[in-house]
Every structure is written in C-alpha cells, then in structure tokens.
Amino acid sequence: MSWLTAEEALRALKTKPQTLYANVSRGRIRAKPDPADPRRSLYQAADVQRLAERHAGRRKAETVAAETIRWGDPVLSSAISTIIRGRLFYRGQDAADFAAAATLEQTAALLWNGAAAASSDSAGKYAPPSLQAAFLALAGRVTADLPSLGRSQAALRRDAHDVLSTVADALAPGPSDQPLHVRLAASWQRPQAADCLRCALVLLADHELNASTFAARVTASAGAALSASVLSGLSTLTGPLHGAAWQGVDALIEATAGVGAEQAIRRTLAQGNSLSAFGHPLYPDGDVRALTLLSHFPLPAKFTELRDAGEAMVGEKVNIDFALAAMASAFDLPREAPIIVFSLARTTGWLAHAMEQIESGQLIRPRARYAGPAPETIASR
Template identity: 60%
Template sequence: MKSINMKTLWITADDALARLGTKPQTLYANVSRGRIRAKPDPTDPRRSLYHADDVQRLAERHSGRRHTAAVAAQAIRWGDPVLPTTISSIAGGRLLYRGRDAADLSGAAALEDIAILLWETPGVVVKAFGCVMTGRSRLAAALGDLAARVADDLPALGRNPAVLRTEAADVLSTVAAGLAPWPDPIPLHQRLALGWHRPDAAEPIRKSLVLAAEHELNVSAFAARVTASSGAALSAAALSGLATLTGPRHGGAWLSVTRLAGQAGSIGVREAIRAMLSSEGAVRAFGHQLYPHGDPRAKIILESFEIPALYGLLVKAGEDLLGEPPNIDFALAALAATFDLPQDAPLVIFALSRTVGWLAHAMEQVESGQLIRPRASYAGS
C-alpha cells in the first residue's frame, strides 16, 4: 500500500529562503511573529523545517510591487493586523487577555471572571433561568432569544460605557438562558455540567470556557465589530457573532473531528487521515495558523481529563503523519466524547464562551466611534 507523503508540508530553511527571496533574519522574524510555522527537523534537531503553505503565502504577498489594494486584500485573509484592540493578542505561541496569559487564567478563573477582565467592569451578574423544554436545540434557543430582543434594545451608539457594560451582562444572560439553562445562579460551567447531568465534567468545561472566550480578530469577532460599528444594539452584535460561529470553518469545525474519530474507529487512524486528506484537503483537527508550535488551549484542556484511547491514537497520528499537534476543536470534541456529552456540546461551550469576547469587541468598537466600511474591488465586466 502506498504511504502518505507528508514531506511537502515542511521545507528546509534554504528552500524557504529561495522562495521568499529574503535574508535568514527576515525568515526568523516571520517565525517569531507567527506568520510562518516552524518545527525541529527530526533528522537534525539543530535545524528547523518551515511550513510550505505559510512560506508560499508570504512569497506571493511580497512578490512584485505591493499596491494599496493588494495589501488591503491580503490583510483580510490571514494578513497583517488591521484593527487596533486592547482586548487580546496572540504572540510567541501565547494567548493574552489584556496582557494576561489565558493559560494562567484557566488555572482558577471562571468565564464570569474573564468577562470582568475583558469588559473592564467591577462585576458581572449572569441571571439564572429555569430549564424550559421548548423542543428547540440550545443553539436555536440562543439565536431565537437574541433575535427577539434586537428590535427592542436601544442602539449602542452614544450611550454611557457603564450602561453598556450592564447591558452586556444582560445580553450574556439571554445567551446563557438558551445555552446553559439552570434555575440557580451558579457559575456558568456548573450550569452546563449539571444541565448535562455530568457534574464531573465541570472542571474541564470551566477551563474550556476560559480558553475559548476570546481569540483576537477571528471571523465571528469581526462580524460582531462590523455590526457594532453601525451603532446597532449589543444584542445585534452578539447575534452576528453567534450566526457566524455556526459555520463549518469556524465554530462548526468540531464536526470534522467527530467524523474523523468515527472513521478512525471503523477503518483505522491512518486510513481515516488519508481519507480526510483526499476528500477535504486538510485535517482540521490538527494545527493552527497562529500557533506554529501547537495550540496551547488544546494542550491545557486535554490535560484536564483522560482522553479515550481512540483520541489518543489520533493525537499521535496527527503529530507523526501531519507534523501538527491537536487544536482546540479536537480538544472540545474529545471532551464531549470522554464525558458522553450531547453531540452539539462543543458548539454550545464555544458559543457561550465566545459571547464574552464578542461583547468586548462590540463595546470597544462602539467606543472608538468608527464605522467599519472597506471598499470593494470590482472584478466584473
């Protein structure tokens, strides 16, 4: 049987420099800034290998004269930073919330504590709502409840920041009512664990909520900021973020992980990876563009419980065959599998957590007073 050829994913420094047409110092600078992923060469630990796709992307960006329109277009697609923010940053393989390491915060903080930090407010009270069975999924309930309040909520523009922060807590309460319904005002991670009848899952859920709360200018955060820049209500910004999160290339990426695990259980880990590479051209369970040496969020989550044997085999295969460690989508899917949580649990955890980040971005955008309105480059006849 023909083996999987993974060598094209990683190239030597000489090859990278030839494609980039730059000096070694520039290559190392791009690695340190997270623009090019690198890993030790298994045949010579003193040397490094560089991710071919990252190198090619930068080579194409810098080829020829960089017109303003070309720079702007590249910035939208995993390009250079385009919006100033004080909420979070990703640098040197670390995720920072207002300058504090999210990995350290996950040691003891709850999601409510992260809201206090990101919103820069003295306290956050998330109201409790009873478990009302409506026949809707949790995600559908959150989407419907947010949409119902959008028409009644006041526009965010021109209002006192302290008032907006109080309203943000109310919007988070609305989302929590759909995603984590519980009659008592206990921390959100406990509401989820008890609502799923898995109290032993509370601790890894807590860590997951903290680590997924914010991640710079991801597509759902950008959607929330665009909505907020129009002056719309905070609930509208959160609704935009939640709708964007449902996409298979964002919050829905965990489905790819469960499909991979299902195939691995049937045909074997190696063949499952081969099949996904053939059908999708990528295995989304592994690697992250912003973390050349591995997603630190996934590492912390996976260390908080004993993963099933099948998922352990997948972790090893991902590193051996793809040269990539698991990412947060893999970690959330493994969490759901370990504690036998509902099928949509990864998306529920992600959505509840990320609502805190969306609201932080919405309020920062409103306070900037700027409208996000890029120009289009017409490509028709």
C-alpha cells in the same frame, strides 16, 4: 502546501534569522518541525513569498488590503487579546495560566475592563442547553434593544451583562447564583465535568480577530445593539471552518472506529479534505488551548489513536477542535456540546470587541476590488 528551509526562507526575505523568527511568532509565517530533523523548522513558502514581495515594495495598495483579510497583518487595533510566540494573552495575562482557576465570569470582567456577573431571571424547571434557543432569544432582542452608538461605556457594559445573561439562559440554564460552568455541567447531569468545562470556557472566551469576532465588530461599527453583534458572531461561529469544525473531528473518530486512524486519515487526505483536528496557523508549535484543556481529563482510546497517527502523518499537533470533541466524549456529553461551550464562551469576547469597536467610533467599511464584467460606457449628457 510547499515548505522552505530556514536558509531558503532567509534568502527569499533577505533578512536576519531574528526577523524570520519574529514573523513566525506574530503568525505572519507558518512553521512546522522538519520531519527529517525535529531540531529544525520548515517555513510555509507562500507566507515567505508574501512578505518578501511586501518588503520589495512590489505590491499595490489594494493587494495589501485584500491580503490583510486572509491571515495577513491585523486589520484592526485591539487591546483585548493577542497571540505571541505561541501563547494566548487576555489583556496581557497568559490565558492558559488564567484558566487554571478563573471562571468565565471572571474572564468577562477581565475582557470588559470591569466587573462582570451573569445573572438570570429564569426560575423553576430549566430546559436543556439549546443553540436554537440562543438564536431565538437574541433575535427577539435585536429590534427592542437600544442602538449602541452614542452611549457611554458604563451603559454598554450594563447591556453586555444583560446580553450575556440572555445567552446563558439558553446555553447554560440554571440558578443565577451558580457559576456558568456549574450550571452547564448540571444541565447535562455531568457534575464531574464542571471543572473541565470551566477551563474550556475560559480558554475559548476570545481569540483575537477571528471570523466571528470580526463579524461582531462589523455589526457594532454600524451602531447596532450589542445583541445584534452577538447574533452576528454566533451566526458566523456555526460555520464548519470555525466553531463547527468539531464535526469534522467526530467524522474522523467514526472512521477511526471502522478502519483505524491511519486509514481514516489517508482517505480524508485522498479526497482532498483538510483535517480539522490538526494544526492552527497561529500556533506552529501546537495550539496552547488544546494542550491546556487536554491536561484536564484522560484521553479516550480512539482519540489517542487519532492523535498519535495524525501528528506523525501530518506533522501538525492537535488543536482546540480536537480537544473539545475529546472532552465531549470523555464525559459523555451531548454531541452538540462543543458548539454550546464555544458559543457561551465566545459571547464574552464578542461583547468585549463590540464595546471596543463602538468606543473607536469608526465604521468598518472596506472597498471591493471589482472583478466583474466591464461596466457599460455611460453616455455623455
């Protein structure tokens, strides 16, 4: 990955420093501290070149459209969340500040623009949290639930309550009169982790147009049931480049235990693999969600070793995937705890985006830029 100094970036862009900094804050240009001088920043060359070409008017419309799907400008308008100058906001409220005391239920109320409460009809003995159970429960609803198209926001919000309850019964089983973070901590028999889980759930509730949220919006745009949108989001979240990135962190920790953090990082980079524990394109100065969550518990020794070595060698700070894996280790939670927490939290965001997409009345249907064999000539008739 090639990096430019501020002077080089400004020459390529033919713009003022204020414009360069604005593009960084909006996530259009990735930046990192200059290892030679921490007071200065370096800027990702490919991002600078992309913007320079756009400003020069040399790109075709289909190229612009294609790049919007790959960390480009937002492809959809949304009033739900955004990242500005390294801070995450939920409907204008700073998410890190909101996470100081809010619950996931209160976050759902904020994201949905209406009162939210996760209720449950389950009773008696509760099964452990299970991602498989969430998939099965959602799949069982999809063909029975009403399509979302043509229904009022009040009706959709009632459906959203019900879908969240279905997911909560699978991922945080427990009495309906208890907050979801308390239910989740109790289900793992770790009551001391409840407040940390609460914070993590709030911080992970939404994150603009990430891959799983986009999948959920595409499903909703076709008029499918809200349960189908959540099922689409959940399926996408399980990918190793998204919600399952914590597994890469676990692998680094295992290697650190064997050969030390520096050698583990060197081996990973030498094999051509990325380090899922470090960096995020939208947070050039560090993932605010990770910084907030890590302040809630003592960092285990191996994670401290990995963080210190990685940040020095890579030049990027740890991200939310690192923080989730560290939280699971600190409280001795089950190995799959990060994806359970992520899935439960992000369900609220998927539902918010699905309802917003339905209200827009627009079908998401991009065109493909054909790159296959030349079509055969159609004989004239």
